[in-house]
Amino acid sequence: MKKIEDYVRSIPDFPEPGIIFRDITSVLQDADGLHLAIDSMQELLKDVDFDVVVGAESRGFVFGAPIAYNLHKPFVLIRKKGKLPCETVSKEYDLEYGSAEIEMHKDSIKPGQKVVLVDDLIATGGTIQAAAELVESLGGEVVKIIFLMELAGLKGRELLKKYDVASVIRYEGK
Numbered sequence: 001m002k003k004i005e006d007y008v009r010s011i012p013d014f015p016e017p018g019i020i021f022r023d024i025t026s027v028l029q030d031a032d033g034l035h036l037a038i039d040s041m042q043e044l045l046k047d048v049d050f051d052v053v054v055g056a057e058s059r060g061f062v063f064g065a066p067i068a069y070n071l072h073k074p075f076v077l078i079r080k081k082g083k084l085p086c087e088t089v090s091k092e093y094d095l096e097y098g099s100a101e102i103e104m105h106k107d108s109i110k111p112g113q114k115v116v117l118v119d120d121l122i123a124t125g126g127t128i129q130a131a132a133e134l135v136e137s138l139g140g141e142v143v144k145i146i147f148l149m150e151l152a153g154l155k156g157r158e159l160l161k162k163y164d165v166a167s168v169i170r171y172e173g174k
Helices: 031-043 059-071 126-137
Strands: 009-012 020-023 052-056 075-080 088-095 098-105 114-122 141-151 165-171
Touching (some): 052 126, 059 075, 088 126, 098 126, 126 141
Parallel strands (some): 052 114
Antiparallel strands (some): 009 020, 088 098
């Protein structure tokens, strides 16, 4: 039986020398790999009491929506600014080179709802921290944050230390 790590393609020296890029497209392109990824992430939620699954654009949609479907929970999108049609709340955050802004519908989280955040990868943690702050600004409680992969060398978990964070795969480097 293959492990999820066996489906992840590692590409050395991309996008620059010394970096090993962990490519999840190879997971998605294999039916067994995709099934294992969803099941493994969902397993991280087995003892968690929650109301809503929230996915960060775009790969958080890929993993979050099937988990929400399987567990019969609503699914909420967090998108890049300007992509949602109704009234939104937004959060700007820093990137390695510059900044970005994400938003969600103002009515997507009700006060007191327990929320699970889903994304494919934790690197520096900035995007998912902004997502958690958006959820909290609407009165939601982030009860768990899950990822398929973690690049531990980028220390994103430290930024999220006030949350319960879990990942299926952990790579020690960057």
